[in-house]
Amino acid sequence: MITSGDIQGxxxxxWLKSPSFNDCETNVHWMQCGSLYADIRIPPNRPDVRGASALADLPDAALMALLRAEGFAGVVALRDDVCTWHREINWHGRPEAEDSGLLELNGSDQMMETGVYGDYAELWNRRADHPASAMHLMAGSAHAFIVSIGQRFVFGVGQPDAENSRNTIAALEAGQRTWALQEQLRHVFAFGRWDGACGLAELCTNPLLEGQPVLSCTGDGALIWHAVDFLGQSREVPLTQPAQVRIDAA
Known part of the structure; x- marks a missing residue:
């Protein structure tokens, strides 16, 4: 039986395999600490964003390509060998179906996931499992999750009640840039590394932020999100009111 300890790290x-789709190129990172998790999925063949100073500078086709990315975070629940990822925040808004998978360990650092509500299989390799920490914070009215394993982290910001993005994407396909699109792209998911007190993005739903700090820790231990909106305007958002903290260290 799969336990909470089995999925940490x-x-x-x-790869992902399904009857109609095989994918070994999307860059997917899932970090788990205690019951908290964060997951980011960045597809290959992203548009060239060189020369752009803001997402608003990009053509609609480039924005459509960027919207192929995914990011979600929240808490997991285990029942026997089935894991359910409750998406407290989801970059594409409220999910249309429950995210549950049947897990099977292959040794200590490899795991197979097969879909409970979908016909798919995913193979996962564990890179590290300690030291680990996770936080659920507030970023203004939005929620933020940070899960760190070793020097790496996955960070996500979003609204728990955000509408599903299907209408936003349909509007963009019709040439309409809605406020909902700007709101979605204002929030981010990032995979990166800690460089001292600075969290540098290596992969991000906003590629203009890659190589840039998305997080920093002040001298008194407070965390700051370096937010950048659709128009390229930046501001520093304190991450406050911790709702949950899970820390495993070795």
Missing amino acids: HWHRA
């Missing part, structure tokens, strides 16, 4: 997906 930084997992990188090797």
Whole structure:
């Protein structure tokens, strides 16, 4: 039987297979600490954003390509060998179906996931499992999750009650840039590394932020989100009111 201890750590997906789709190129990082998790999925062949100073500078086709990314975070629940990822925040808004998978360990650092409500299989490899920490915070009215394993982290910001993005994407396909699109792209999911007190993004739903600090820790231990909106305007948002903290250290 799969236990909470079995799924802790930084997992990188090797591949996904389904009857109609095989994927070994999307860069997927899932980090788990205690019951909290964060997951980011960045597809290959992203648009060239060189020369752009803001997402608003990009053509609609480039924005459509960026919206192929995914990010979600929240808490997991285990029942026997089935894991359910409750998406407290989801970059694409409220999910249309429950996210549950049947897990099977292959040794200590490899795991197979097969869909409970979908016909798919995913192979995961564990990169590290300590030291680990996780936080659920507030970023103004939005929620933020940070899960760190070793020097790496996955960070996500979003609204728990955000509408599903299908209408936003349909509007963009019709050439309409809605306020909902700007709101979605204002929030971010990022995978990165800690460089001292600075969290540098290596992969991000906003590629203009890659190589840039998305998080920093002040001298008194407070965390700051370096937010950048659709128009390229930046501001520093304190991450406050911790709702949950899970820390495993070794």
